[in-house]
Amino acid sequence: MENKVIVSPAPHLHDKTSVPWVMWQVVIALIPALAAAVYFFGWNALYLTLLGAFSAVATEALIQKLRKVPIEVADGSAFLTGLLVAYNINAGAPWWFPVMGAVFAIAVGKQVFGGLGHNPVNPALLGRAFLLASWPTLITAGWVKTRFGSINGIDVSSLTPNLQTVSSKAYELVTSATPLNVIKTLRDSSFVNSLTTNLTDSHNIANDIYQQLCNMDTIKNLFWGNIGGSLGEVSVIALLIGAAYLLYLNIIEWRIPFFYILTVFVLTLLTGGVKGMDANYLMLPLVSIFSGGLILGAFYMATDYTTSPITKNGRIIFAIGCGLLTVVIRKVGGFPEGVCYSILLMNVATPLIDRFTIPKPFGEVKK
Amino acid sequence: MNLKTFPGGVHPHDNKHYSKNSPIREISIPEKVVIPLSQHIGAPANPIVKVGDEVLTGQVIAEAGGFVSIPQHATISGKVTKIDIFPSPVGTSQMAIEITGDGKDTWVPLADDADVLFLSAEEMKQRIKDAGICGMGGAGFPTIVKLSPPEDKPIDTVILNGVECEPYLTSDYRLMLERSEDIISGLKVIMKVLGAKNGYIGIEANKPDVIELMQKLTKKESDIRIVGLKLRYPQGAEKQLIYAATKRRVPNRGGLPMAVGVVVQNVGTAVAVYEAVRYKKPLIERVIAVTGSVVARPSNLKARIGTSFATLVEFCGGTTGPIGKIVSGGPMMGFAVPNLEPPMIKGSSGLILLNPKEAHILQEKTCLRCGRCVDVCPMNLFPSLIAQAVKVQDYDTADKAGMTDCMKCGSCAYVCPAHIRLVQWIDTGKIKLAEIQRNKK
Numbered sequence: 096m097e098n099k100v101i102v103s104p105a106p107h108l109h110d111k112t113s114v115p116w117v118m119w120q121v122v123i124a125l126i127p128a129l130a131a132a133v134y135f136f137g138w139n140a141l142y143l144t145l146l147g148a149f150s151a152v153a154t155e156a157l158i159q160k161l162r163k164v165p166i167e168v169a170d171g172s173a174f175l176t177g178l179l180v181a182y183n184i185n186a187g188a189p190w191w192f193p194v195m196g197a198v199f200a201i202a203v204g205k206q207v208f209g210g211l212g213h214n215p216v217n218p219a220l221l222g223r224a225f226l227l228a229s230w231p232t233l234i235t236a237g238w239v240k241t242r243f244g245s246i247n248g249i250d251v252s253s254l255t256p257n258l259q260t261v262s263s264k265a266y267e268l269v270t271s272a273t274p275l276n277v278i279k280t281l282r283d284s285s286f287v288n289s290l291t292t293n294l295t296d297s298h299n300i301a302n303d304i305y306q307q308l309c310n311m312d313t314i315k316n317l318f319w320g321n322i323g324g325s326l327g328e329v330s331v332i333a334l335l336i337g338a339a340y341l342l343y344l345n346i347i348e349w350r351i352p353f354f355y356i357l358t359v360f361v362l363t364l365l366t367g368g369v370k371g372m373d374a375n376y377l378m379l380p381l382v383s384i385f386s387g388g389l390i391l392g393a394f395y396m397a398t399d400y401t402t403s404p405i406t407k408n409g410r411i412i413f414a415i416g417c418g419l420l421t422v423v424i425r426k427v428g429g430f431p432e433g434v435c436y437s438i439l440l441m442n443v444a445t446p447l448i449d450r451f452t453i454p455k456p457f458g459e460v461k462k
Numbered sequence: 463m464n465l466k467t468f469p470g471g472v473h474p475h476d477n478k479h480y481s482k483n484s485p486i487r488e489i490s491i492p493e494k495v496v497i498p499l500s501q502h503i504g505a506p507a508n509p510i511v512k513v514g515d516e517v518l519t520g521q522v523i524a525e526a527g528g529f530v531s532i533p534q535h536a537t538i539s540g541k542v543t544k545i546d547i548f549p550s551p552v553g554t555s556q557m558a559i560e561i562t563g564d565g566k567d568t569w570v571p572l573a574d575d576a577d578v579l580f581l582s583a584e585e586m587k588q589r590i591k592d593a594g595i596c597g598m599g600g601a602g603f604p605t606i607v608k609l610s611p612p613e614d615k616p617i618d619t620v621i622l623n624g625v626e627c628e629p630y631l632t633s634d635y636r637l638m639l640e641r642s643e644d645i646i647s648g649l650k651v652i653m654k655v656l657g658a659k660n661g662y663i664g665i666e667a668n669k670p671d672v673i674e675l676m677q678k679l680t681k682k683e684s685d686i687r688i689v690g691l692k693l694r695y696p697q698g699a700e701k702q703l704i705y706a707a708t709k710r711r712v713p714n715r716g717g718l719p720m721a722v723g724v725v726v727q728n729v730g731t732a733v734a735v736y737e738a739v740r741y742k743k744p745l746i747e748r749v750i751a752v753t754g755s756v757v758a759r760p761s762n763l764k765a766r767i768g769t770s771f772a773t774l775v776e777f778c779g780g781t782t783g784p785i786g787k788i789v790s791g792g793p794m795m796g797f798a799v800p801n802l803e804p805p806m807i808k809g810s811s812g813l814i815l816l817n818p819k820e821a822h823i824l825q826e827k828t829c830l831r832c833g834r835c836v837d838v839c840p841m842n843l844f845p846s847l848i849a850q851a852v853k854v855q856d857y858d859t860a861d862k863a864g865m866t867d868c869m870k871c872g873s874c875a876y877v878c879p880a881h882i883r884l885v886q887w888i889d890t891g892k893i894k895l896a897e898i899q900r901n902k903k
Contacts, residue, residue, distance in 0.1 A: 100785055101821045102800050104886045106872030107793040107814075108474050108629060112834075112879040114827055212828035212880075348833075405833035405846065449847075456864040457469070457842045458701060458714040 114211070118171030120346055124337030125178060125395065131320045131330030135241040136186035140326045144181040147193030151177025154201040164210070172211050176200050179219035182327020182391060183435070184226070187239035192230070196222040216442040217402045220435050227435070238273055238323040246323030247274045248316035249307045255300055262290045265300050273323045274386045277308055279431035281369050302372045309374035309382055317385035328391040338394040350410040351403060352393040358418025360384050366426060389421065392434035402442040409452035416441045465667055467692040468702040470840035472873045474629050474695055474794065476668060481632045481753040481760035486640055488764040489777045491567050495537050495768030496548050497523065498558040501807040502596035503603045504530030509559060515542045520570040520744050523559055532594040532604045536561055537746040537766040539568040551771070551790040551804040553797045558805070561768070573742045578647060583655045586739050590655070593738030595745045599623055599698065599728035600791055602809035605735065608725050609655050615720045617656040621707055622649050622663040624672065624729040625691060625698035628792025631812040633749040634729050636762040638665070638672045641733050642679055648732030649686065651739050656725060661686040662707045663729070668693050695794060696871040700726045702840050714841070714867045750774065750806055754815040756781045765806060771813050772802035786821030789814040794872045824881035835874035835884060841867045845874035845884045852891035857898060860891045868892070
């Protein structure tokens, strides 16, 4: 009996956390969003998600075997990455799409750097960036309608009657684009001017569309998820339920999501709506924070441990940077959405931020 | 009551239920005691007895080895049977004096000055010095040194540490319930020695009965205040307790509490001080919590210094199953020892026996950079960065990140999901850095 007594350094107690525990809790937190995706887009959402998750796990296992390191896919980190890649994909995408994204995310985004804890940028976002660069139309076009309605919540029949005959361009816009796409397109004055042969008519149609988009109905749709978009990012309420769970378990910290979303809200408010179009000034910032990948990005991607700053002040700088870049890309960049690239860019800045925000020890003597 | 606290820290389950309701019991005089020469921080004591000498209980057997040192006394009467290397309760083996008892427990003559506060501060100090008292909370800093601050560092505040923030431990709790008046008298003695105007007793909120009792007893003492503290580890660390009670920040990089006019003493130490000043009684016994899931009857025992852990466990009815780990001290900062041979010393606040399920060794994984260690560090350091730097032998970076300010409380390692042994890495770094600095000179 005596020889079984363990002698090890203090502390002799440990709380319940472990790497697998953390990873699987995040997976659990993402289940409501998956349920919402299945509810709004059908079973294909589940199918694509599982393909993404399991191809990530398989890739990680294979590479760990080739690297002759212990196979640790049970820790849930590859599963989580695959899940997040799939959440960034249009529910109408072909089966191989999440597979490509997940394989790239794990192989190039994570394992080449040495695996868990060593990747400089978020692997899931790198996977999405890879898909966006390789098959841009599959990511940015071909959005599918939710089971209950349109892609962006705009009621076509309430717009100018017979919109299809008056302006086929405007009709196509309101029936095929997500809210951020619509806003991006309306910012393009040459597009607006070419809607009809008459400039005033064109402007009126565009203004109608804008007002329809920036109202409470759209915000309700965004909140519940009854809107087009990547399958895991559409339901704000489902994502917030999971986020509350993670905050409660102390797995994520409030600073990054709070300052990220706040920055996007404030900057969108300050920079105003679309030039020459009217809507309640508060509506566009609200639509901005609820649409696209911001909620998913702010709570689940920007908070990734490995690629975000460790220090509290560093996290605030990181989050404000993400918010700033997101708004810049959305407003003046080429893409309607900027969450993915802004987080990736701030990931790269993380070591620098950490270096400048090393905390001052308790009782630091002022020099 | 308005509860106070400090920034950072963790909330381990306190597991005090095992022994909290067991009143202090005095164990029978052991047949044999082993008294280590170094039970404290500073120079070891020098033996002044030889093998074969007859000694009385309370007789000096080793003299203080310097200013930062304390004498050691025989804790039973009998014969010196060995002066040799013995297993130590704090990790390594060390020199100790073994006394085999004659079963009579014959004491050296004691005094009884019931009005302790009429004694002069000088006389008090001499008695405290002669009694061989060191801090009884665990670290074991010689009490007389703390009570002799340099002239340019006046002390205005004495804080008694009744926090007992380490899980499992209940010896201070029982002491505060059962010896509350002696603790307050001890505090008054310490305040008189230092000329301090303010006395605080810091107690955590999981001991409401003690808080109430102490408040009742100090109602008429305008210069003594009871400070209720939020439950949080490591509140009993000196700098954290000082901050919680007074909002003063002890300077880092080797700053001592006296720099902000404060001296902190454990409540057990206060009792020892009181007994030393009133009775001229040396520190030869203390209360130790013998507890944990494997102990048949977890208890708070009053036992002689030098009693072996095996004797203590036997007195508690032995064990109820296989032992997974033996912890000498608290579970957050205590030492794991390989068997029950070592003796209890002046700083032994607890002996904890964990079962094999509670004693698993966790495998170290890669750092995820989650930042939990930074969030909980009570010294506001960057533990993962320090550990990482030590791993690659970059002691300069580790030092700049505050390595030497680490007090090894273990909060970071407690929360680390990758189970990185942060305390061990940081400690290794400290030792290496000290070596490098020595070689430079």
